[in-house]
Amino acid sequence: MLRDVTFGQYYPKNSFVHRMDARVKILLMILYIVTIFLVQTYSGYIATAFVLITTIVVARIPLKTVLKSVKAVIFLVLFTAILNILFYQGESTTVVFSWWIIKVTDGGLLFAMQMAFRLIFLVMGTSLLTFTTTPVELTDGIESLLSPLKLIRVPVHDIAVIMSITLRFIPILMEETDKIIMAQSSRGADFSSGGIIKRAKALLPVLIPLFISAFRRADELSLAMDSRCYGAPVKRTKHKVRRISVRDIIGSIFYLAYLAFIIVDNSLLLLLI
Amino acid sequence: MSIVIENLSFTYMKKTPYEKKALKNLSLEIRDGEFLGIIGSTGSGKSTLIQHINGLLPCQEGKIVVSGIDLSCKKPDYKAVRKKVGVVFQYPEYQLFDETVEKDVGFGPKNMGLKEDEIKERVRESLQLVGLNVDEIGQKSPFDLSGGQKRRVAIAGVIAMRPEILVLDEPTAGLDPQGKKEILDLVKNLQKTCSPTVIMISHNMDEISDMADRIALMHKGELLACLTPDELFSRKDLVDVAGLELPVAVSVIQKLRDRGVDLGQTVCRKSELADLIARRVKKC
Numbered sequence: 001m002l003r004d005v006t007f008g009q010y011y012p013k014n015s016f017v018h019r020m021d022a023r024v025k026i027l028l029m030i031l032y033i034v035t036i037f038l039v040q041t042y043s044g045y046i047a048t049a050f051v052l053i054t055t056i057v058v059a060r061i062p063l064k065t066v067l068k069s070v071k072a073v074i075f076l077v078l079f080t081a082i083l084n085i086l087f088y089q090g091e092s093t094t095v096v097f098s099w100w101i102i103k104v105t106d107g108g109l110l111f112a113m114q115m116a117f118r119l120i121f122l123v124m125g126t127s128l129l130t131f132t133t134t135p136v137e138l139t140d141g142i143e144s145l146l147s148p149l150k151l152i153r154v155p156v157h158d159i160a161v162i163m164s165i166t167l168r169f170i171p172i173l174m175e176e177t178d179k180i181i182m183a184q185s186s187r188g189a190d191f192s193s194g195g196i197i198k199r200a201k202a203l204l205p206v207l208i209p210l211f212i213s214a215f216r217r218a219d220e221l222s223l224a225m226d227s228r229c230y231g232a233p234v235k236r237t238k239h240k241v242r243r244i245s246v247r248d249i250i251g252s253i254f255y256l257a258y259l260a261f262i263i264v265d266n267s268l269l270l271l272l273i
Numbered sequence: 274m275s276i277v278i279e280n281l282s283f284t285y286m287k288k289t290p291y292e293k294k295a296l297k298n299l300s301l302e303i304r305d306g307e308f309l310g311i312i313g314s315t316g317s318g319k320s321t322l323i324q325h326i327n328g329l330l331p332c333q334e335g336k337i338v339v340s341g342i343d344l345s346c347k348k349p350d351y352k353a354v355r356k357k358v359g360v361v362f363q364y365p366e367y368q369l370f371d372e373t374v375e376k377d378v379g380f381g382p383k384n385m386g387l388k389e390d391e392i393k394e395r396v397r398e399s400l401q402l403v404g405l406n407v408d409e410i411g412q413k414s415p416f417d418l419s420g421g422q423k424r425r426v427a428i429a430g431v432i433a434m435r436p437e438i439l440v441l442d443e444p445t446a447g448l449d450p451q452g453k454k455e456i457l458d459l460v461k462n463l464q465k466t467c468s469p470t471v472i473m474i475s476h477n478m479d480e481i482s483d484m485a486d487r488i489a490l491m492h493k494g495e496l497l498a499c500l501t502p503d504e505l506f507s508r509k510d511l512v513d514v515a516g517l518e519l520p521v522a523v524s525v526i527q528k529l530r531d532r533g534v535d536l537g538q539t540v541c542r543k544s545e546l547a548d549l550i551a552r553r554v555k556k557c
Contacts, residue, residue, distance in 0.1 A: 183360070187355075187381040187430060188385055209367055
């Protein structure tokens with residue numbers, strides 16, 4: 001069923017990571033992404049794995065669930081790895097295997113492996129953000145981080161509302177799709193056999209009611225928002241005011257230490273050369 | 274052929290933090306020609322149960338046999354069972370999709386692989402059964418119809434497959450009193466003319482005790498009881514556990530008892546209550 005999608009779905013727990021401030025988590029994730037691309041040495045990769053696994057353990061999320069999110073991009077990882085192996089030679093050019101215009105070098109193999117690990121670490125790390133942060137906290141955090149843009153008249157609040165509505169409606173529309181699929185299959189609709197064109201045609205009885213209901217919901221929602229004076233020119237207050245806590249400082253120190261380690265590690269590498 | 278369900282259990286989103294047990298060890302037999310009502314609060318597993326009856330949800334645990342088709346075996350014949358069991362979901366009008374009413378009602382028969390004339394015949398017949406005329410509205414877009422008409426068209430789309438067993442999930446939800454009465458009369462009529470076995474979910478106790486031969490009471494995924502309306506509503510323990518509202522007739526009998534007039538038995542239908550009172554008054 002459609003409901004069984006795990007990538008990026010909130011994983012309810014009450015851990016150290018779950019209770020961190022969403023803004024801090026978003027910033028730390030950006031820091032983590034940047035750092036991953038700085039990593040050049042084996043010890044750097046080990047440090048990244050250590051940071052990642054520590055975060056997973058502290059967040060009390062089963063490793064299996066996190067690995068499932070990698071499944072969604074495994075094709076991309078393999079594809080880039082194969083391209084890298086075949087067409088990138090790297091600095092060291094000891095030929096391992098060659099055929100026609102293809103030359104596989106040990107430098108290329110090394111680079112392909114590094115890229116693959118980077119992508120996997122990247123996806124695992126970023127999925128941890130959505131595993132430990134509810135969509136509401138996330139949009140709240142993004143709104144807060146973007147708030148300086150208000151000075152140049154960017155409608156930050158509206159953007160945040162649009163984002164949270166979008167996120168809110170994904171499960172609703174999935175459930176709706178499930179229901180319509182059930183109704184049409186009990187009328188004998190067949191979604192799993194035939195060629196591409198036949199299958200695409202078979203989706204029409206699902207898509208049309210789905211669109212109609214999406215528009216109906218949008219209409220109802222806009223009415224509901226209007227009747228609660230959305231867009232009135234008053235300063236809004238927050239239901240939950242977030243403050244930076246000790247937890248956030250500890251988390252930040254941990255990730256900054258990781259960045260520092262990678263930078264020192266890289267400069268040591270330069271010194272050696 | 275009847276429906277036999279034995280020790281059926283079902284869990285949504287197994288092995289995730291969202292895991293939810295929707296059915297627990299449920300056993301039930303539905304006889305041929307029976308009108309079975311299903312009641313229970315939201316989330317009690319009513320919808321999950323009916324989705325098992327035509328194989329929309331795979332049988333995880335337990336046994337379920339519908340009209341001789343085993344749905345708990347490894348590769349159940351879903352196509353055959355969907356021909357035998359027609360399901361009218363909640364707000365069925367939201368599933369209309371085709372350009373014309375005629376095509377939409379013909380969707381089921383077409384999927385069954387019937388010939389063009391046969392489909393036309395069935396569309397005419399089933400629209401007539403729900404009280405609509407194919408010559409009048411057959412070429413209209415289903416989205417141009419009124420709410421009540423849309424629901425009728427959606428029901429016609431299900432009965433066009435001529436199911437032996439008709440399952441309805443709250444067919445009167447969101448209709449006005451007149452519309453409700455029309456749909457209930459329609460259901461009664463359908464049982465006589467096309468689908469002898471009817472299973473209906475409802476939240477309206479008067480409606481369900483008026484129509485059903487037996488009522489299955491569900492609570493938190495379990496089947497608490499399956500009894501005739503009169504038996505069910507005289508069981509105070511069951512009524513209290515499930516937090517049921519009482520049919521008007523039953524609450525009148527209870528209030529009379531509170532005021533010292535014991536009618537001696539519990540009945541759910543208003544006409545039977547009137548009989549009881551009339552007899553009692555004549556005796557005095």
